[in-house]
Amino acid sequence: MKYVLMFCETEQWEKDWEAMDQAERDAGFAKVQQWMAEHADKITHNRKLAGPETATTVRLENGEPIVTDGPFIEGKEVVSGYVEVEVADLDEALRMARTWPACPLVEIRPVLM
């Protein structure tokens, strides 16, 4: 089955990241690289997104499209990237998510098509 693992950052995570020096950040990146390499055979696609301050939302629900600045939900948790994986079942996707070494929230969704 195909799943998307959505990685979400929290306010606290962002603060902690800001407080890190370059060496600590490099170490963080290296861990993510290693995780990607370990699961390379299952990952079919992966993307890191730019921050929510770069987001633009278009609402199409009331006839005329309305363009606004920012993400569609003003929340404390922001999707910051995703990987698409091909695995046997939810348990295998869960095993991957459990070992994710970076931001503190991972949402797993099956891919419909």
Next chain:
Amino acid sequence: MTSPDAVLARVVREHAGRLAASLVSLLGDFSAAEDLVADAVETALRRWPVEGVPDRPDAWLFTVAKNRGLDVLRRQARYREKLAQLQWPVQPEPDDRLRLIFTCCHPALSREAQIALTLRVVCGLTTAQIARAFLVPETTVAQRLTRAKRKITDAGIPYRIPAPEELGERLAQVLHVVYLMFNEGYLSSSADRVQSHDLVADADWLALLLHALMPREPEIAGLLALIRLHRARAHARFSPDGNLVQLQDQDRSRWDHQMIGEAVELLTRAARHRRPGPYQLQAAIVACHAEAKSWEDTDWPQIVILYDMLLCLSPSPVTRLHRAIALRYAASAEKALAELDSLGLDRYHLYHATRAELLRDLGRDDEAREADQRALELTVNPAEQALLEQRLRP
């Protein structure tokens, strides 16, 4: 004691889960298989009371489910072919129901869904029976079940025993579901409320099944012993006029001492694995009470030690509350009260009820009444309300 309903429930419980397990394996579709079994169970509960329970209830349920499947799955040719080839008796792998249990209690399902699914799929309860047992509308349970089955299929929740490195954590989920089932049945039981379905019996049966399927897991044995130690004393919990009788006032000759002995034996064997856990420790605490000849003979210091061990494994203010109660007898009411006052369990009725008893011991009657009053405001259990009202009567 054994009403016709209880006999039916037992027969269904013995066979529904097995049938569900084989059909899920055969069809590879949890939801479709479950629908067929649920339908066969409903038919059985309608017809057996009139026609009598068949000699081979398992074969009967199987035939009804199979015919129903051939009928409703007409358009799904692959299911029809598989079903048509199916002969009685099916030979499920020995651990087929274990897979079923682990799927029903998968952590990707909500706790309510885990409980409802397990009762329905493994124990063979109908939606109506689950709704009555939990005092929720039938539509709520039906929605919960539908949503859960859809999630199993759509999210790819596997039908399999977890890998060894995940087994401990997943087993803890299963045991928690059985424990909550037991608790709900035990706490909601009362002398005047005729249970539509005995959840305590379901929980006992599930724990026994798990113990038979995974005999080397001491926490399963611990939970089974815990359930049995409570059940063995259930008769003495209510007076003839239906009032709750507290442990210290119970007639211990009404306890089932044989069941207590067997549960203690089970617990002793579990302890030999030297892998203690919360259920073994809770059972050991209850065993201290169950084996004491009288309230005064209770081994309080041992109970305090067991609570300390339990707190090491899983710290919880409610466990500390119970430890404080033991401390009252192992040490003094002053010590127990000091411990209690540090807990901050202001919204919990037992905290206030316990405080009231300690304050009364210390001769602080006015404060005791206030605490009893507070406990009464917080409890919704009728038997506990009656007990507190009695205490507050001048």
